[in-house]
Amino acid sequence: MGEFSQPARVADPGEGISVEELVLAARNHGMPLEALRYDLTPPGLHYLLIHYDIPALDTRTWRLTVGGRVGQPLTLDLDQLRRRPSKTVRVTMECAGNGRARLTPRPVSQPWLVEAVGTAEWTGVPLPDVLDEAGLDPSAVDVVFTGADHGVERGVEQDYQRSLSIDDATRPEMLLAYEMNGTPLLPQHGYPLRLIAPGWYGMAHVKWLRDISVVDARFTGYQQAVAYRLRRSADEPGEPVTRIRPRALLIPPGYPDFMSRTRIVRPGDHLLEGRAWSGQAPLTAVEVSTDGGLTWQPATMAEPGDHRWAWQRFTFPWRATPGQHTLSARAHDANRQTQPAEPAWNQGGFANNAIQRIRAVCLS
């Protein structure tokens, strides 16, 4: 693997956030944590991650092509997609780089803390229906999704492309979405069409989708084989980043200090509230700690209802006493996975689901 096909650079010891990282952070905003109070993230508060530029697509000329190892290649315009049977799925999406800026050493890329998350209702055509109509050839191995955006990453010029295996691509929840929360996709969220891969980290949900190609060998594009891998060093192939690890986040209680973001709370009873999710298995429990992780107690969780792929609200009554407090929550899922106190480091800074710590000062 050449020098330029390496994943992200790692910051030197003590190297602060650079102007390059600030340029990314100013384009790609997170969800303010107080927006955890909504089941559906209000428009504009959902996080954003855009590798290159937002393409300007005109639906008079835009088409989705479906080809490769299929019996019947398809070319579909937006009206043809909209006339098909549709489905709406509520999905919590999280960037695989969420938590990256807390790693030491820091992988140099979009410097997320914990806020690269949001929940929306996506409406569109089930992907398996479209693949079924095109007719998968017995030689089919992967399905490759290509966006209309184009750029250079670590010296490799590319269209944004990701793949799913045939088994993953034909799951019933996979969606070609043209609406977010009941209105056409906004330009920044992939207008006119994007893939929605419920349960997967954000990179799989290809925006500005223009082509679906079925291929007869494992796809080795940059975003699949180079970028989104869990590796300890730059010269190992690593494991692919796939589904979202369990995570719980609390709405920071009280009110913030402008610069330090320390929370100020009044003495007495508070109802702590947050949301928790896992893309790997249904949640089984959420616990809260108000003493910096020494002791944990179960939170009360709302039922998921029909929304297997969306976060779940939890609450925890807390009596604040004067002094300093560190508040945390952690999620457990049915795969017996939970969250670590300290992040497991990897080269790209992916899938860091270490437990959130909120500093609160209770004034007497």
Ligand SMILES: Nc1nc2c(c(=O)[nH]1)N[C@H]1C(S)=C(S)[C@@H](COP(=O)(O)O)O[C@H]1N2
């Ligand atoms: N075509 C294209 N699709 C893309 C991206 C991109 O840069 N180009 N970014 C991916 C990443 S890394 C994430 S986290 C999600 C973010 O989706 P959102 O901006 O709608 O929240 O989109 C994914 N889909």
Ligand SMILES: [Mo]
């Ligand atoms: Mo991402």
